[in-house]
Amino acid sequence: MRRYAPWLLVALCAAGALVASSAVSGWWWCAAGPLLALTALGGWDVVQRRRAPLRIHPLVGRLRYRVREPAEPIGGGRDADEFLVPSMCPLPPPEEEPRVRVGGPECRLPYDMALMNVSAMSFGALSAQAVLALGRGAALGRFAQDTGEGGLSDHHLRGGGDLIWEIGSGYFGCRTSDGGFEAREFADKAALPEVKCVSLKVSQGAGPGGGVLPGAKVTAEIARARGVAEGETVVSPPRHRVFSTPRELVLFLARMRELAGGKPTGLKLCVGSRRQFLAVCKAMLAEGVTPDFVVVDGSEGGTGAGPPGGADRLGMPLTEGLITVHNALVGSGLRDRVRIGASGGIATGSDIVRRLAQGADYTNAARAMMSALGCVRAGRCHTNTCPAGVATQDPWRARALDVGDKARRIHRYQRETVRSAVRIMAAMGVPGPGGLGPGHLLRRTDARTVRSYAELYEWLEPGALTAGPPLSWAADWAAADPDSFG
Incomplete structure (x- = not known):
């Protein structure tokens, strides 16, 4: 009161x-x-x-x-020194939204992914009303909602949208009494028709050392869903129990896919070391196993659960991480088997197009989706006192978020952002995402020089690493060990 x-x-x-x-x-x-x-x-x-x-x-x-904030697009400022190349012979936009088929040779139930989806946000970090509104918005627009590592809750399922079930190092939702991975529970939940893909979180830009959910947000409902103690701060372990080498990681992904009945299975990571990701690529080649997708998270990601800190200084920003993963898969001859998602600061149609030109197949957005939910960026996510009912477990605060209204806003925002991306591609003379490349994105490097991303970065030819790596990649490729992350 x-x-x-x-x-x-x-x-x-x-x-x-x-x-x-x-x-x-x-x-x-x-x-x-x-x-x-x-x-x-x-x-x-x-x-x-x-x-x-x-x-x-x-x-x-x-x-x-009454306080006028600086005019700024959702998700951060735009870089005036970076721009896309328009065509003197533009194309009419397609009538239907492009979609990306996710599912490699080992996948039995491929999924058609939208160009923009809801990035990983857990129930616990977000209120039940926020999770439900995101799900209903995803159902209206036929795009996917990533559950985050906090488990597959009833609120995710009630939303009715397509779900990407994310499993973190805490194995919430498929967790044994001692904190290990429970295969039978995972298989039962992964079989639900709402779950379209499953994802293993290796790391993320918002919290590379393991997620944190303050005790004030751990209600009895969340404690039951996660298998933890009510009112106690939940810290996800910094590393997984199920693998300790690149080879074990790849084999566990194959096991996840089999337990999930052949649904698309992938991993999410914030890239830190090119050598370590090359070691994963070598393990894929050695075992003949590939994930169906890799979500690259940028170090600029945020969190609605734990307190703010120095997470944005740990790991590669999205541009460098995305180009690294794309090149590593191309150079290993695996790119045609693996789709790449980009997550970190995606907010506008031009953001989508830029990431597609840099090597992504689709994008995920978190902060922008929260803004569409009504987030006012009060910076109190970890205190349980969110003034918008988005990142809180206080029932009085959460009730202020009207699910129906926010679901419609989520739907409209995603729809118009993807339409913007499609119109931009048409204005560039590109018929669809597959026609984009690094030459379509330019950057001013000094007062007199503008260069394309095709010139700014090295882009490997298919199979270049296995055939004999170029000098700039040779040392990392030689040192990459499928049996060690060291």
Whole structure:
């Protein structure tokens, strides 16, 4: 009730002024009128559904909307020194949204991925209402929602959208009593029709050392879903139990795919060492096993669970990580078997096109989706006091997020962003994502020089590493060991 205190105080003053206007002097109407109007406005704030902060903090929440913030697209500023190449002979945009078939030779149930999907965000980091709204938005737009490493909750399933079930080092949702991987539970949940893909989180830009969920956000429901103690901070182990070498990682991915009934199976990582990822590629070649997809997370990622810290200084930014993974797979002769997703700061249609030109097949967005949910970037995700009901487990705060309204906003945002990307590709004279390449993206390197990404970075030919690596890759390729991450 403390959140309603200013509004209730205004209402009390309005009542007092109204009584005084009758008992003392008619001049009291000068105060009663404005106070009654403010009382009515506060009542409207409580019942309206579009702005969650006003539902939580009637009247006072309006102060936020009086502060004009700098004009800036969702997800960060745009780089004026980087731009796409338009064509003097543009094409008409296609009528249907392009989709990407995810599923390699070992996959029995391939999935057609949208160009933009909901990136990994767990129930626990986000409220039940936020998770449900994301799922319903995904169902409306036929795109995928990554569950994050916090488990496959009822709220994900109730959303009705396509799900990518992510498994982290805590194995939440398929966890033994001592914190190991429970294969039977994993297989049962992966068989659900809502689950279209399964993903193993190796690392992420937001928390490379393991995810953190503060104890204040660990409710009884979340504790049951994750198999942990209520009210105690949950720290995901820094490394997996199921593998300790690149070869073991690749073989575990094959096991996951088999347990999942042949559904697309992949991994997510924030790239730190080119040599280590090359070791994974060597393990793929040695075992004849490839993941169906690799999601590259940039070090610029954020988190709605743990406190902010130095995570954005650990790992490669998305551009470098994405180009590294693309080149490593191409050079190993594996790129045609593996799709690449890009995650980190994706917010606009041009962001999608840029990442496709750099080597991605599709993109995932988290921060921009949270903004579409109503996130006001208060920086209080880890305190359980989110003023928008997005990143909290406080039922009073979470109830302020109207699921139906936010689901429609998520749907509209994704739809219009993908349409923007399609229109940009058409303006570039490119018929679809497959026609994009590094030559379509330019960057100003100094006051007089503009160079394309085809010139700025080295791009390997298919099989170049196995045939005899170029000098710039030779040392890392030689040192990459499929039986050691060292």
